[in-house]
Amino acid sequence: MIATTNVFPPYYLFEQAGEAYGQEARRVKDELEKVENGFEISVFYTGNAQTAIAELNALAARANEDDWDSEGGSKISPTSRCLAVKLLKKMPREWPAPEIDLDSDGDVSLQWHAGPGRRLTVSVGTSGKLSYAWMILNERGGLERNYGVAETEGVFPTTISDVVSKFGA
Amino acid sequence: MLFRNSERSAPNEILPTTPIAPDEPIARFVLKEDRIRWLSDSPIGRIREKQFEPDKRNELSVFRVVNLEELSITDLGQKAVVSEKQPNLIGWGQFDASLVAQAFPGLHLDPTPDLDWPTHPRHANIKGWPNDADLDDRKSKQILIKQFFSEKAQLILTTHGKQIEAQKKLRRQ
Numbered sequence: 001m002i003a004t005t006n007v008f009p010p011y012y013l014f015e016q017a018g019e020a021y022g023q024e025a026r027r028v029k030d031e032l033e034k035v036e037n038g039f040e041i042s043v044f045y046t047g048n049a050q051t052a053i054a055e056l057n058a059l060a061a062r063a064n065e066d067d068w069d070s071e072g073g074s075k076i077s078p079t080s081r082c083l084a085v086k087l088l089k090k091m092p093r094e095w096p097a098p099e100i101d102l103d104s105d106g107d108v109s110l111q112w113h114a115g116p117g118r119r120l121t122v123s124v125g126t127s128g129k130l131s132y133a134w135m136i137l138n139e140r141g142g143l144e145r146n147y148g149v150a151e152t153e154g155v156f157p158t159t160i161s162d163v164v165s166k167f168g169a
Numbered sequence: 170m171l172f173r174n175s176e177r178s179a180p181n182e183i184l185p186t187t188p189i190a191p192d193e194p195i196a197r198f199v200l201k202e203d204r205i206r207w208l209s210d211s212p213i214g215r216i217r218e219k220q221f222e223p224d225k226r227n228e229l230s231v232f233r234v235v236n237l238e239e240l241s242i243t244d245l246g247q248k249a250v251v252s253e254k255q256p257n258l259i260g261w262g263q264f265d266a267s268l269v270a271q272a273f274p275g276l277h278l279d280p281t282p283d284l285d286w287p288t289h290p291r292h293a294n295i296k297g298w299p300n301d302a303d304l305d306d307r308k309s310k311q312i313l314i315k316q317f318f319s320e321k322a323q324l325i326l327t328t329h330g331k332q333i334e335a336q337k338k339l340r341r342q
Contacts, residue, residue, distance in 0.1 A: 109219075109312075111218060119316050121218060125304070125305055131308035133310075133313035133316055135320065147310055
C-alpha cells in the first residue's frame with residue numbers, strides 16, 4: 001500500500017499566490033497546485049527529495065513575511081520555491097538531500113556539503129535560471145572552484161549534476 | 170554608540186589606520202543558531218554560507234581580533250554586535266586576513282570607519298564584492314565567496330554556543 005502524506009501547508013501556498021493579481025499570479029498559483037498534487041503522489045519515490053522538500057516547507061513557513069530573519073531578508077519567493085520543489089522531485093535518487101536556505105532576496109538556495117572541501121550551492125532564481133558555485137579539494141590538496149549560471153527546464157542541468165558525480169555521491 | 174569607553178583603552182589597541190597583516194585574525198560574529206550547521210558526527214558544527222552574505226551595501230561586517238583571547242573576543246561581540254533583536258552571541262568564524270583576497274579578485278578588507286561603525290577601532294568591512302548588473306551572474310560569484318569563507322572559517326563557540334551544542338547532542342541521543 002502506498003500511503004500519502006501532505007506536508008505542504010496548503011492555505012499558506014494559496015495566501016502567497018493570492019497576494020498578487022493577473023496572469024503571472026495565476027500561473028504561480030497553478031504551478032503551486034501542481035507541485036502540491038504531484039508531491040502527494042511521489043512522496044515515497046525518493047527519500048532524499050522528501051527530506052529536502054520537508055525542510056524547504058519548514059523554512060517557507062518561517063519566511064512568510066519580509067524581515068523574517070530580523071536582518072531585512074525578503075520573504076520566500078513563491079516562484080523560486082515552486083521551481084526548487086520541481087528540481088528536487090526530479091533529483092536523482094542517489095543524490096544526498098541538500099541543506100536548504102534562503103538568499104536575502106527570497107530565492108531558495110540548495111547546498112550540498114560532501115565533506116571538507118567538497119561543496120555545491122545552487123540558488124534557484126525567479127528568472128528560472130540557476131546560479132551556482134562549487135569547490136572540490138583535489139589530490140594535491142588544492143581547492144578547485146568555479147561558478148556559473150545555468151538554464152533549467154525543471155531538472156538539474158549536466159553542469160550541476162556533473163559536480164555531484166565528482167563528489168562520489 | 171554600541172561600545173563602551175573601556176574598549177578604547179584596552180591593551181594592544183588597534184586603530185583603524187593600523188595596517189592589516191596577512192596573518193591577522195578576522196572574526197565574523199554569529200548571533201543566530203540557525204547560521205550554524207550542528208553536526209552529529211563532529212564535536213562542533215560549521216558556519217553556514219548564509220552567514221557570509223554581504224549586506225544591502227554589498228559589504229560584510231567583520232572585526233579584527235588580533236591580540237585578543239577568546240573571552241575578550243566574546244566581550245567585544247557582546248558590546249559591539251549584540252542587540253535587542255539578536256541578544257545572543259553564539260560564536261564567531263575566524264580566518265586569516267589573507268583569505269579575503271584569495272576568496273575573489275578585488276575583495277579586500279577596509280578598516281576605514283563608516284556611518285554604522287564610526288569609531289569602533291576593531292571594525293572592518295569586507296568590500297569589493299561582485300556587482301554585476303546581471304543578478305544571476307552576481308549571485309553565482311557571491312556564492313563562490315560565501316562558500317570559501319564558510320569552508321575556511323574556524324567556528325569558535327561562546328559559552329552560550331557550547332550550551333546550545335550540548336542541548337542538541339542530548340536531543341539526538
